[in-house]
Amino acid sequence: MPTLEKQLATVALALPPRRRAKLASLILDSIETKKDRAIAAAWAVEAESRVKAHRKGLIKAVPVEQAFGFSV
Numbered sequence: 001m002p003t004l005e006k007q008l009a010t011v012a013l014a015l016p017p018r019r020r021a022k023l024a025s026l027i028l029d030s031i032e033t034k035k036d037r038a039i040a041a042a043w044a045v046e047a048e049s050r051v052k053a054h055r056k057g058l059i060k061a062v063p064v065e066q067a068f069g070f071s072v
Helices: 004-013 017-031 034-055 064-068
Strands: none
16 A cells, blocks of 8 residues: 555646645745744845845856856
């Protein structure tokens, strides 16, 4: 007899892509901790700060290859 997880996966994988994405989001949200949310919020603030600084000419953008040290 299949496990509950396998049964759920079979049903979930039969859903249309958008509904699978919604289900995946709900499952991931259910395991996210307060710390995870705090980190995500802090990064959102940091990202917005960097975008504003770039638009004001306070910081300069660099190519992704330079930033990560390899070609993407």
